[in-house]
Amino acid sequence: MNKEIEIFKDIVTELLADEKVNPVIKPIDPTTLFNSLDLSLTAEGTKQQDFIQALKEVVLASPRTTTHRFFNQLFGGRNATATLGDLLATVLNNTMHTYKVAGPMVGIEKVMAKKLCDLIGYGPASEGTIGAGGSMTNFMGILMARDSFNEKIKTEGVHQTMIAYTSKESHYSVSKNATFIGIGRNNVRYIESTETGIMDVEDLEKQIQKDIDAGLSPFFVNGTAGTTVLGAFDPLDKIGEIAKKYNLWFHVDGAYCGSVLFSEKYKHLVKGCEKADSFTLNAHKMLGTPVSCSFIMVKDKKHLFSSFSNDASYLYQMDNDEYNPGKISFQCGRRNDGLKMWALWKSIGDKGLEKIVDHQFDLADIARDYIKNNPNYTYYSFDESIGVCFNYKNISPELLTSELYKSGKLMVGFGKFKTETFVRLVTINYGNKKQDILDFFSILEDFADNDLAKN
Numbered sequence: 100m101n102k103e104i105e106i107f108k109d110i111v112t113e114l115l116a117d118e119k120v121n122p123v124i125k126p127i128d129p130t131t132l133f134n135s136l137d138l139s140l141t142a143e144g145t146k147q148q149d150f151i152q153a154l155k156e157v158v159l160a161s162p163r164t165t166t167h168r169f170f171n172q173l174f175g176g177r178n179a180t181a182t183l184g185d186l187l188a189t190v191l192n193n194t195m196h197t198y199k200v201a202g203p204m205v206g207i208e209k210v211m212a213k214k215l216c217d218l219i220g221y222g223p224a225s226e227g228t229i230g231a232g233g234s235m236t237n238f239m240g241i242l243m244a245r246d247s248f249n250e251k252i253k254t255e256g257v258h259q260t261m262i263a264y265t266s267k268e269s270h271y272s273v274s275k276n277a278t279f280i281g282i283g284r285n286n287v288r289y290i291e292s293t294e295t296g297i298m299d300v301e302d303l304e305k306q307i308q309k310d311i312d313a314g315l316s317p318f319f320v321n322g323t324a325g326t327t328v329l330g331a332f333d334p335l336d337k338i339g340e341i342a343k344k345y346n347l348w349f350h351v352d353g354a355y356c357g358s359v360l361f362s363e364k365y366k367h368l369v370k371g372c373e374k375a376d377s378f379t380l381n382a383h384k385m386l387g388t389p390v391s392c393s394f395i396m397v398k399d400k401k402h403l404f405s406s407f408s409n410d411a412s413y414l415y416q417m418d419n420d421e422y423n424p425g426k427i428s429f430q431c432g433r434r435n436d437g438l439k440m441w442a443l444w445k446s447i448g449d450k451g452l453e454k455i456v457d458h459q460f461d462l463a464d465i466a467r468d469y470i471k472n473n474p475n476y477t478y479y480s481f482d483e484s485i486g487v488c489f490n491y492k493n494i495s496p497e498l499l500t501s502e503l504y505k506s507g508k509l510m511v512g513f514g515k516f517k518t519e520t521f522v523r524l525v526t527i528n529y530g531n532k533k534q535d536i537l538d539f540f541s542i543l544e545d546f547a548d549n550d551l552a553k554n
C-alpha cells in the first residue's frame with residue numbers, strides 16, 4: 100500500500116497544480132477523448148509505468164467539479180477534511196450492515212442522525228440512516244409511506260390506486276420512485292407552483308379532495324426544501340397541516356437545501372419541518388462533502404425497521420439490531436459514507452457548518468446585487484435562494500451555457516420555470532469568494548460580447 104500512497108500523492112499533487120491553471124477541462128467529443136486515453140483492458144495487465152501514466156491521464160482529463168469555475172450542479176468545491184474522512188473510509192473498507200464489521204462507524208452514523216433529528220425537532224422515537232444519494236433516500240421515504248398506509252402491500256402488492264402529491268418544481272426522483280414502489284407514475288399529482296416557485300397549497304388541497312371524491316387513496320405528500328432549479332422552499336408548515344388533516348405521510352426532500360437547519364438566519368425556510376414523517380438531507384450538496392452522503396431522518400424509527408429489516412442468519416449473527424444498521428437500510432453491503440461528514444462536523448462543529456450554509460447565501464446575494472444593478476441582465480429568481488437565475492442581453496441561455504462550456508471557460512447550466520428559460524448560477528461552493536462570483540460575470544460577459552458575438 101505504501102507504493103500506492105506515493106502514487107496517489109503524485110497524481111493528486113499534479114491534479115491540484117493543473118486545476119489552478121485549467122479550472123475547466125475543455126470538452127472533447129467522447130470518441131476522440133476515449134481514443135486519446137489508454138482505456139483498454141487486456142488479458143495480461145499493464146506495466147507499472149504505463150499503468151501509472153494511464154491512471155494519471157484519466158484523472159487529468161476528468162471534468163473539474165471542485166474548482167471556482169464550476170457552477171453547473173448542486174454540488175461543488177472540495178472540503179479537505181471531509182475528503183480525508185472519505186479516503187480513510189475507502190482504506191478501511193467497512194460495510195455498514197452490522198456492528199460486527201463497522202464498529203465505531205455505526206456510532207458515527209448514530210451520533211450524526213441523532214443531531215440531525217434534534218435539529219429537525221423530532222422526539223426520542225426518531226432515527227436516521229444514510230443512503231446512496233438523495234434519489235434513494237427519497238425512495239426510502241415514499242416506500243415507508245406506502246407500507247405505513249397499508250402494511251399488507253409488502254406481502255401482497257399494491258391493489259389500490261394510491262396517490263402521491265408533489266409540486267411541479269420537485270425533483271424527478273419523486274415520479275421515478277412512484278414507479279419503483281409500484282403505485283405507478285400516473286398516480287403522482289403535480290401540484291401547481293406559485294409565481295415564486297413554491298407549492299400552491301390551495302391547489303394541493305383541491306387535488307386531494309378531488310381524488311378522495313373519486314374513490315382514490317391519497318397517501319403521500321412531498322415538500323421540497325430547495326427546489327432543483329430555483330432553490331425555492333415549499334411552505335412546509337402548511338403542507339404539514341394538510342398532511343395531518345388527510346392522514347398523508349409527509350416527506351421533506353431537503354436533498355438540496357435541507358442543511359439550512361444549521362443556520363440561525365435561514366432555518367425559518369424549513370419552518371414546520373418537524374411535522375414531516377421523514378426528511379432527506381444531502382451533505383454532499385450544501386455541506387460540501389464528497390459525493391455522496393445522503394441522510395434520511397424518520398420521526399418514528401419503527402417505520403425504518405418495518406420497511407427495511409429482513410432476517411438473514413448468514414449476516415445478523417451478533418449484537419442488538421439497534422446497532423446493526425443493515426436492518427434499516429435499503430442496501431445490504433453499504434459504503435461508509437458517514438465518516439467524511441463526521442470528520443468535517445467533528446473538526447468545525449455546528450457553528451462551522453452554519454458558516455458554510457450562510458456563506459452560500461452571501462455569495463448568492465452578491466450575485467443578485469450584481470444582476471439587479473446591471474441593466475443588461477434579466478433576473479428570474481427570488482431572495483433567500485442559492486440558485487440565482489438570469490439572462491444576459493436576451494442571449495439564448497441554452498446557447499450561452501453550451502458555448503461557454505465548449506470554450507473551457509466556465510461550467511454553468513440553464514434551467515426552466517413556467518414559460519421562462521434562464522442561466523442558473525449555483526452558489527453552492529462555499530470555498531468561493533466574492534471575487535469568484537464577480538469573475539463569473541466578467542467571464543460570461545466577455546465571452547458573450549466578444550467570442551459569441553463574432554460567430
Ligand SMILES: Cc1ncc(COP(=O)(O)O)c(C=O)c1O
Nearest residue numbers: 173232233234270325327354355
Ligand atoms: C431537490 C432534489 N432532490 C433530490 C435530488 C437527488 O439527489 P442525488 O443527486 O443525491 O440523488 C436532487 C438532486 O439534485 C435535488 O435537487
